[in-house]
Amino acid sequence: MTTTTAPPIADLVGLAELGTMPALMRQLSGLAGCTSPIRLDGWRTEINETTGQVLHHLEPADLPAGHLLVRCGNRRTTRCPSCAETYRRDTYHLITAGLVGGKGTPETVASHPRVFATFTAPSFGPVHNRPASGRCRCGTAHSADDPALGSPLDPDSYDYETAVLWNAHVGKIWARFTILLRREVAKRAGLTQREFKDFARISFGKVAEYQKRGAIHFHAVIRLDGPEGGDTPPPSWASAELLTDAIRAAARRTDIPGPDLDGRQLRFSFGRQLDVRTIRGSDFTGAAQITDRAVAAYIAKYATKGAETATGTLDRPVRLLVEIAQHDIPEHARRLIRTCWNLGARPELAELRLRAWAHMLGFRGHFSTKTRKYSTTLGALRDARTAWRRAQTLERLHGPDAPAVDHTTLVLAHWVFAGLGLTRGEQWLAAAVQPAPGTEGEPTRG
Ligand SMILES: [Zn+2]
Numbered sequence: 001m002t003t004t005t006a007p008p009i010a011d012l013v014g015l016a017e018l019g020t021m022p023a024l025m026r027q028l029s030g031l032a033g034c035t036s037p038i039r040l041d042g043w044r045t046e047i048n049e050t051t052g053q054v055l056h057h058l059e060p061a062d063l064p065a066g067h068l069l070v071r072c073g074n075r076r077t078t079r080c081p082s083c084a085e086t087y088r089r090d091t092y093h094l095i096t097a098g099l100v101g102g103k104g105t106p107e108t109v110a111s112h113p114r115v116f117a118t119f120t121a122p123s124f125g126p127v128h129n130r131p132a133s134g135r136c137r138c139g140t141a142h143s144a145d146d147p148a149l150g151s152p153l154d155p156d157s158y159d160y161e162t163a164v165l166w167n168a169h170v171g172k173i174w175a176r177f178t179i180l181l182r183r184e185v186a187k188r189a190g191l192t193q194r195e196f197k198d199f200a201r202i203s204f205g206k207v208a209e210y211q212k213r214g215a216i217h218f219h220a221v222i223r224l225d226g227p228e229g230g231d232t233p234p235p236s237w238a239s240a241e242l243l244t245d246a247i248r249a250a251a252r253r254t255d256i257p258g259p260d261l262d263g264r265q266l267r268f269s270f271g272r273q274l275d276v277r278t279i280r281g282s283d284f285t286g287a288a289q290i291t292d293r294a295v296a297a298y299i300a301k302y303a304t305k306g307a308e309t310a311t312g313t314l315d316r317p318v319r320l321l322v323e324i325a326q327h328d329i330p331e332h333a334r335r336l337i338r339t340c341w342n343l344g345a346r347p348e349l350a351e352l353r354l355r356a357w358a359h360m361l362g363f364r365g366h367f368s369t370k371t372r373k374y375s376t377t378l379g380a381l382r383d384a385r386t387a388w389r390r391a392q393t394l395e396r397l398h399g400p401d402a403p404a405v406d407h408t409t410l411v412l413a414h415w416v417f418a419g420l421g422l423t424r425g426e427q428w429l430a431a432a433v434q435p436a437p438g439t440e441g442e443p444t445r446g
């Protein structure tokens, strides 16, 4: 959003007449650029627990916007660029902490065997691509931004049903892979499953991404730790080579049963393309390896992409199939959505909730997941930021003399959802006070 659009004069005059313009500007600047905040109605009272004195009472009527405004926290760039940027930054810190330490993870994790692996979906039919040889099977040398990339050479023979069902099963596929990986690493170390957990632990952080053809693939940082995770040194036999070898074997063996589709018993496994690279420290610049900083940046970049960025599908749930006819969606994405919709009507596939997740092309998982011992959590980063914002908000409302909230302060609050977004006048003002991207003061800035 920019301030170059004509100001909505009537709305601004209305706001100005309330006589709270400076306070409103302060409230809007607290959103730090969020374009579709959540509006809350309710109250909040702070009481000194010892004396019973009311330190502070807040009601929406006291607030210039008439509501408490909270950042929407949406992960999608297409929905809220500011909140998506915050999510991207948090993911970066989370992955980086697991690679080099920080945010409660010891720096020694940098010496543990670590790899960066990319797992792909199998083929559901040939698609337009840019092979190393230069020419696609259709005979064209496609440019990098050719919208045809990722779409099937022959849409009528492309296996749309298996494609969306693969997306719907990636969570299970990944879960199966992690079990097999533990088994393969243990085998190479000469340990039984039971013994393995006394010696080592496998930690990972991963993100899901859509390929142009609309299939989910995974980027994962996989680390071999001691028995207690990142805090404990890995056993002497642990090496990036052993880990790589075990990942390849486990990925090859990953194979789970899918639904029975009109007499066709589906099975799901990874595609043949599997890329595993050893992660070295930031100072290392070997050809076959990749540095930890590069990995974290790469993973974070994909954390805020939804299906819409890669395939041109919708960024919100489809309510009725007719709805997709009203949007400008590429034919391939449209067929994937329609396939989800049609399969979603089958009772035997009900648990996959394919209609609710049609805009995600069947995928209903989390975009970034990690094992408990990998590093800090998004929640911990969020809490740190909330505490910081809260202090900022109090200062904005009261000036620097805001009462300090300590453990003797009892906070009573009740807030209910009152709506979404900003009025036209507020929008214009919010854009005017919005900091340039990346310049807002955040405790977790990298
Ligand atoms: Zn937002």
Ligand SMILES: [Zn+2]
Pocket (backbone or CB within 6 Å): 127, 128, 129, 136, 137, 138, 139, 140, 142, 148
């Ligand atoms: Zn082609």
